[in-house]
Amino acid sequence: MPAPSVPPPSVSDPAVRVLSADETWEMLRRHELGRLAFHLSDEVHLVPVNYGVDHQDRVVFRTAEGDKLLGVRFDADVAFEIDELDGFRARSVVLRGRARVLKGDEAEAADRLPRRPWVPGMREEVVAVTVDELSGREFVLRPPTLRE
Template sequence: MELLDVAQCWRLLSGNDVGRLAMAVGGEVDIFPVNYVVDDTSVVFRTAPGTKLIEVVIGGPIAFEADGYDAAAGQAWSVVCKGTAQRIEDRAGLDSAEALGLVSWNNAPKEEFVRITPTQVTGRRYHVYRKGAEA
């Protein structure tokens, strides 16, 4: 296993577009799949009114995880960002988020933007062992 530096983590996140957002509210943990885009050193995703947005507004620490797999190289990676998530509400922030070109994967309208601001970014890359294959 190889520990990745922060720059490597951001490069991998930038080349991917789906991850999982984990939040704990009221003693319950929720995990939501989201498609996202990297904006400098933050992660932006779209959402609709509902549980995910309510939990973001309530606040508290979050974790965001994305991973990938390169079958040809036999390697996988995982990046975890820990920090906070905030609903983007100011006009300049919304204009900036709109310019990122992020489109929801499903047809439901998702008019709200959320920015994840990490305080910690960690990652790992590792060889994928397949039973019966040579290591």
């Protein structure tokens, strides 16, 4: 399977840096909460999910019956985003890919990833997002200014 595409550095502004593929994957592995965007009917939905990255470089999360599961079953094309703010730097990772519900041994293996749900409850389905496009950026933030 070909590696997901990472856009070449094209930003000339020194306040913006394109993260390398390794930096981008490391950031994805370090975090546990992201935002999943998906289509359902004629609407775009954006929801937080607790996730992990498996050994196949897929974003994996559990979900219960509901909008998320319906969305990925009817239209597998999704987007996923994480970000972080650290003093005067901000980083963002955005990916696009295809989601599918895992079954059997594949679901069991993916379900071993550490995740810390925010809300208790049963989430029976395991979903994996295979990454097609991946990009990461780092932004140097200016100090806040007061407007007069």
